[in-house]
Amino acid sequence: MSDILARNLDGKPVVGIDGTDFGTLYTITMDLESGALRDLVVDARGRASTGDTARADGDDRLQIPVSRVETVNDRIVIQSGE
Template identity: 35%
Template structure:
């Protein structure tokens, strides 16, 4: 995956590896000791979010291990879930 500043991820569109538009990046969680990205919170733009874990506010939780690439969209590899 390309190295980018975490601050540039806000409002980035998120797409599944199957081409489904999932939502936009709302927030990120990082390990403060290592700087490693742990997960994203995504504001959903799809109605059926049941295939994803969500928090109490309905944001989709995407583990860093599922992120596969970023360009115009942040791509989430749905087979890694």
């Protein structure tokens, strides 16, 4: 995957490879000790359960592990949970 600046990701749609609309990217979290990216935090806009693809927080946002990112172009495509 080529380099992408974080500021270019703000507000991008996040979808599953099966077309599931998860919402829009709110922010990205990282591990402060290692510097590794951890989760995409997605504004879920009241969406229903996502199975084991994402964890919900108390602010109607989903936390999706960065390891699930498949591609990033005009939208962020993630692998579904299995």
